[in-house]
Amino acid sequence: MTWKASRRWLPAAAAVVTCAFAAPAAATMLLNWDVEDVASHADVVVVAEIDAAQIGWDTKHTQIRTRVEARVTEVLAGSVDVGDSLSIYQIGGSLPDGSALRIAGAPQFESGSTVVMFLEERVTGGGERVGDDWLVTAAYLGKYDLFEKDGVPWVRRPALMSGVTLVESHLDVGPQQPAKFEMSLDELRSRVRIAREVRP
């Protein structure tokens, strides 16, 4: 499915772009990755502003999907440039008529917000690159909200999302310590840089 080919996508609400998936009966199993794990699997790590999102059916009218447009303001890792517009694609979403595809653990976006995203190129199970689409690596573990604390930028992500099962991983990347859900942006930058340097 390509975005341009679809005529079924609907514009999201103008003010708030929300992909509210944390509903019961949806479930996602994620490897319990920390920053280093996610960074080592991502193709790019960026700070970006969320411009807009569209939610709609795929071309076969079998699945509701969401596309988020984001503009890069800082590149922490990977081959994209500041000012690039990235198209982030994910399964699920809620339509204006109330019908929805609920996906637990999907990252949530709000238009106008600034976030840190760990992104990977969207590739099918057959290994084909899909347009210029990007996926958020490790679902909600790969997206941090930016906020200000004591005059300096900080980031945070949810510790746990409803419906998500975190499966312990033995990946030997980075320090083996409990995940931090909140840190300064500088600390995140540093951890991403180190993780990328030791990336297998």
Added chain:
Amino acid sequence: MNLLLAAIGTSVILPYAVIQDNGPPACSGTEWRWQYVQGSSIPFQFNNTGQPYAGARTSLTNSLAVWNAVAGSAFTWSDGGDTTLQGFINNGINHVSWNDPDGLLGAGVLGLTGSYVDGSTFDWNGTTWRKIIDTDIVFNDGITLVSNATAGNPAMCDPMTDQAYSVEAIFLHEAGHALGLQHPDQCDPAYVGGYAGAVMYSSIMNCDGTKSVLQADDMNGVSYLYNASVPSVYPSFDADVDVGYSPLDVVFTDTSLGATSWDWDFGDGNTSTQQNPTHTFTGQGAYAVALTIEGSIPAPTRVISVFDPPAVDFDAPQTTGKVPFTISFHNLTTGDVTGYSWDFGDGNSSTEVDPNHEYTSAGTYTVVLTAQGQAGPISTTKADYITIENGKKGNFFQEFLSDMGCECAVSRPMGRAPRAPAVLLAALAGLFVWRRRRKGATRGS
């Protein structure tokens, strides 16, 4: 806990309709609830005992085959490549994608279950609910999934994680969600991480031979529901047919847990106390069949749909003739019919309502008319209905020439009508003969 652990290892049928009936007991406010239109009891079964490792996909496919044998619960299956789903999402198709064919899962996601809800709400037990109409399960192609994850087998381990993930366990987990089972935190946050006796879990085998943890969240999983819901006595039954024409004989098979007596209500005013009764439904209607056994909680009914059969009939004004001969069939069928199929007995067929059919060979033909009714096709056969004989039809020009005393003949292939050029030629020849004779007669007179 013991029940589901047993399900993984020893092939157990779970009457999860109980879960459907009870719902998550501690939930409040607006919640989501799984519902299927049909089915009082759907087997959830893994046949893993003693099964050698023959591929995770085969194992899962077999599991799905068991599942799909029950109406209302079908999962479609795609094994990589594109998802060729048929129809729209609200047709209730639950789809399992093995290989993340559309590239929707990022790294680190083992699998997910997405639940589709429609826009409407309904009230139940004083709470507003929304109906889940469909579920999709997607496995990540980047994850090494194996059947019956075995410790100490590097070939079965994920090089990225040094672990192997049991596809049955993950599917059990995700399919549990597809059935409406929830993590406890989705129902009551007080249970997060603090509820023992879990049964819904993901199996992870480390390559050093140790088994990884059962995740607290998973462990809490359905125990909350199963422990509260699965009784030692529970009514459950199968029917050999759900839809048919009146009179419809239906064989009911008891699959209850712990039943010692049976009280059947067929929904048409008739009852039975047999364990496996056969009942004949007469007259069109949707009959909600219920089985009650002593000491059990109520069970959902199973609806048997019975339709009055269409009266399929036909005739033809003329049923005999000589080749070639065209028969005009008249369809006399009455009732609710969506289409027809004719078998003319000579290898030809038609889907017209009132077809004309030309028989080109001599013989006796049996004609079958099949009508597509609400409960399936229904046919009427008229044996040896059409008789076609060899022989020439009357030919005006042949007779004309013969009358003129001409011994010539208009030849044409046997069994074929004279064509226009032949007719014209015969007319000219007849005119020529007639004029010569007339001239001769004039000269001789």
